[in-house]
Amino acid sequence: MLIDSDQIRAMEKRQRAAFVNSLSGFKSANLVGTADRAGHTNLAIMSSVVHLGSDPPLLALIVRPGGEERHTLANILATGCYSLNHVTAALVEPAHQTAARYPADVSEFEATGLTPQYQQGFAAPLVAEASLKLGLELREHQQLAINGTHLVIGEVVLVDIPERALMADGAVDLTVAGTVAISGLDSYHDPRIIKRMAYAKPGLSPRSLEHQTADMAARGRYQRV
Numbered sequence: 001m002l003i004d005s006d007q008i009r010a011m012e013k014r015q016r017a018a019f020v021n022s023l024s025g026f027k028s029a030n031l032v033g034t035a036d037r038a039g040h041t042n043l044a045i046m047s048s049v050v051h052l053g054s055d056p057p058l059l060a061l062i063v064r065p066g067g068e069e070r071h072t073l074a075n076i077l078a079t080g081c082y083s084l085n086h087v088t089a090a091l092v093e094p095a096h097q098t099a100a101r102y103p104a105d106v107s108e109f110e111a112t113g114l115t116p117q118y119q120q121g122f123a124a125p126l127v128a129e130a131s132l133k134l135g136l137e138l139r140e141h142q143q144l145a146i147n148g149t150h151l152v153i154g155e156v157v158l159v160d161i162p163e164r165a166l167m168a169d170g171a172v173d174l175t176v177a178g179t180v181a182i183s184g185l186d187s188y189h190d191p192r193i194i195k196r197m198a199y200a201k202p203g204l205s206p207r208s209l210e211h212q213t214a215d216m217a218a219r220g221r222y223q224r225v
Contacts, residue, residue, distance in 0.1 A: 017185065022184040032084060045087070079123055
């Protein structure tokens with residue numbers, strides 16, 4: 001089945017959104033925690049977090065275009081900080097509910113029963129129920145001319161993860177953290193490790209790290225958070 005650009009443009013608006021949102025494959029599921037200058041909290045699920053670099057540790061976030069109703073963006077620009085909290089299977093329902101368009105004076109934390117958690121010296125709320133939580137400080141913001149979306153680049157300044165999820169080589173075992181993935185707009189998935197590959201080098205055949213893959217699979221199966 002071949003679908004061309006004319007057919008995509010001809011789709012009904014919601015059908016086109018569901019279709020195009022599925023094309024990028026599995027995406028991260030993150031709750032973005034913010035607060036305004038007065039301390040009023042906001043929480044929103046987003047699936048557009050992208051790794052930009054490790055030194056400094058930068059993550060990019062795409063926020064859809066909009067005006068005053070984009071409370072998350074307004075809070076980030078006002079305070080310069082926000083949190084990213086991985087969604088787990090136990091959090092899917094309340095996390096998804098944060099996508100509802102609550103008025104600015106209603107906190108999604110209260111509306112969904114999730115708990116704001118604070119770290120000393122960091123103004124944005126984290127999600128207490130999340131197993132992997134990141135605190136970020138705003139480093140750059142751009143509104144993209146092509147479609148009006150906002151590119152928000154933040155530097156990771158704090159990380160709260162289960163100790164057993166941190167592997168010896170520095171990688172984080174997301175199966176231990178219980179992190180789920182999103183496809184499209186509304187489908188949540190429980191990812192499983194297939195294999196972990198060794199660093200690729202010219203002249204060497206692809207090599208899997210069999211012992212680490214087996215260890216990750218075992219820990220992910222029996223020690224899910």
